[in-house]
Amino acid sequence: MLDLTPDEWNAVHLSIKVGLCAMAASLPFGIGIAxxxxxxxxxxxxxxNGVVHLPxxxxxxxxxxxxxxxxxxxxxxxxxxxxxxxxxxxxxWTGAALACAIMGFPLMVRAIRLSIEAVDRRLESAAGTLxxxxxxxxxxxxxxxxxxxxxxxMILSFAKAMGEFGATITFVSNIPGETQTLxxxxxxxxxxxxxxxGAMRLTLISIAISMIALxxxxxxxxxxxxxxxxx
Amino acid sequence: xxxxxxxxxxxxxxxxxxxxxxxxxTALFGPSGSGKTSIINIIAGLIRPDSGRIVIDGKTLVDxxxxxxxxxxxxxxxxxxxxxxxxxxxxxxxxxxxGRWFTPQAERYAEFGRVVEMLGIGHLLARxxxxxxxxxxxxxAIGRALLASPKLLLMDEPLASLDDARKSEIMPYxxxxxxxxxxxxxYVSHSIAEVARLxxxxxxxxxxxxxxxxxxxxxMRRLDLLPxxxxxxxxxxxxxxxxxxxxxxxxxxxxxxxxxxxxxxIDRPLGAAVRVRIRARDVMIGxxxxxxxxALNILPGRIAEISQVDGSQVDLKLDCHGDILVSRITRxxxxxxxxxxxxxxxxxxxxxxxxxxxxxxxxPLVLTSD
Numbered sequence: 001m002l003d004l005t006p007d008e009w010n011a012v013h014l015s016i017k018v019g020l021c022a023m024a025a026s027l028p029f030g031i032g033i034a035x036x037x038x039x040x041x042x043x044x045x046x047x048x049n050g051v052v053h054l055p056x057x058x059x060x061x062x063x064x065x066x067x068x069x070x071x072x073x074x075x076x077x078x079x080x081x082x083x084x085x086x087x088x089x090x091x092x093w094t095g096a097a098l099a100c101a102i103m104g105f106p107l108m109v110r111a112i113r114l115s116i117e118a119v120d121r122r123l124e125s126a127a128g129t130l131x132x133x134x135x136x137x138x139x140x141x142x143x144x145x146x147x148x149x150x151x152x153x154m155i156l157s158f159a160k161a162m163g164e165f166g167a168t169i170t171f172v173s174n175i176p177g178e179t180q181t182l183x184x185x186x187x188x189x190x191x192x193x194x195x196x197x198g199a200m201r202l203t204l205i206s207i208a209i210s211m212i213a214l215x216x217x218x219x220x221x222x223x224x225x226x227x228x229x230x231x
Numbered sequence: 232x233x234x235x236x237x238x239x240x241x242x243x244x245x246x247x248x249x250x251x252x253x254x255x256x257t258a259l260f261g262p263s264g265s266g267k268t269s270i271i272n273i274i275a276g277l278i279r280p281d282s283g284r285i286v287i288d289g290k291t292l293v294d295x296x297x298x299x300x301x302x303x304x305x306x307x308x309x310x311x312x313x314x315x316x317x318x319x320x321x322x323x324x325x326x327x328x329x330g331r332w333f334t335p336q337a338e339r340y341a342e343f344g345r346v347v348e349m350l351g352i353g354h355l356l357a358r359x360x361x362x363x364x365x366x367x368x369x370x371x372a373i374g375r376a377l378l379a380s381p382k383l384l385l386m387d388e389p390l391a392s393l394d395d396a397r398k399s400e401i402m403p404y405x406x407x408x409x410x411x412x413x414x415x416x417x418y419v420s421h422s423i424a425e426v427a428r429l430x431x432x433x434x435x436x437x438x439x440x441x442x443x444x445x446x447x448x449x450x451m452r453r454l455d456l457l458p459x460x461x462x463x464x465x466x467x468x469x470x471x472x473x474x475x476x477x478x479x480x481x482x483x484x485x486x487x488x489x490x491x492x493x494x495x496x497i498d499r500p501l502g503a504a505v506r507v508r509i510r511a512r513d514v515m516i517g518x519x520x521x522x523x524x525x526a527l528n529i530l531p532g533r534i535a536e537i538s539q540v541d542g543s544q545v546d547l548k549l550d551c552h553g554d555i556l557v558s559r560i561t562r563x564x565x566x567x568x569x570x571x572x573x574x575x576x577x578x579x580x581x582x583x584x585x586x587x588x589x590x591x592x593x594x595p596l597v598l599t600s601d
Contacts, residue, residue, distance in 0.1 A: 131333030
């Protein structure tokens, strides 16, 4: 059953790598933006909210094309990154990670924002009276209390990355070993005669990975939830 | 020494208060909505006042004229909230140690073991706050504030959300806090029973304005300062000494400047100090020493002050050899007896009018006439 060709193994490996990187890289931004949206009171807040949610409503191909325009080698951001930091996104696995991060970002921000809004702010002022500076209050009170939401956001982001297809293929194409993630590989199989068996193998693996991610997140969330609720 | 002089506007509500207090426990007293809680929030630094100045022991926390404002986490002011606000994700022990961690080593004076023992929370240390009763939560919250070694302890109606049984469970701990620690306490309350029992000084607030401030005894006998629903609880608060016990009849004899008072037997040694609240409505007036009366406490005194409450009632302040008693009687009795300032009268108080507000070993005992 698991007689995968090297290319197929590559696709599995790459998908997980892209998913984890997308999740990890967007986490600090996700928490930051969620904090801004939940607590901030500034001009342009609804605009920011709209921009964050845009990938959710735009066709993924459009998001991918916009990424290509801005982060491509000749794009305004892409050329800057290339020139000053030597970071290239286009047609690299990092580009796939960027596309996945952007696509999963609204889901992550939503989950974290909801948990921040549920935090009892009176606990934070209590921590303040006990001598904790705002940064310490965040680290010792807010963060532990929003942990379930953060975990949920991370899992959503990872799951979105595992399934992301349109934006990725538009932005970084479908290069085996470099940008061919699981969905792209399955898609490729369906386009060639006799690819059914390969598509089925990868589909099953895809299902397995998603299930494992869900179960792990469930266990995590329950543990943290118990700790916080019981407390 | 606490000095407060602030002006703050909250919507249509105008808060203006200026007072100072050197008392061990200063009660901010007044009906809900009178601005008490806003004042301690301002002292704690949770609210920034529009203008004014707050100084604790020579250290300026707020001075809007100088544009100085010490942020809440640098004030070293302990805060016990009405809702205990324990951190749900931490054990009781971690909750208690939370503030200690932020206090510089040299300024830590509160000892963990002593505070835990004083509040009787040793058996709770491993638990989660969600599994505590309301009274236990509040005791842990007090311990948590104390262990941060604050220079001033603020308490915002710490008993208001508890039932009577829990209240009397915590009361002795508050008294120990006042008597055994050196930190000054500012205590917000709308309950006369609490204030009369705990406060050394009282600041009365009405409608965002300061109505009066002074030592407990002086403020408590001014019934006009009390909100209508609490007037029945008002009266004289006197500090007395145990002179002896009458075992045969189950009574204790207390000494005051006004004379001896017989109250139900209390478990306090000879010479112990007892604070007694005598409600004004429990004090009858006789123009001559009554005979054939069941009441045991008959104290001679002189009418020092008369204030008309409304059409039907009159308040009298009686000077009984230096101790002031307050009596509320009907206007009809007042007229029939031809009472006037300077007239010698007798105050009559039933022994059974006193009730043990609480009886807990080691804690100073307070009797309330109710």
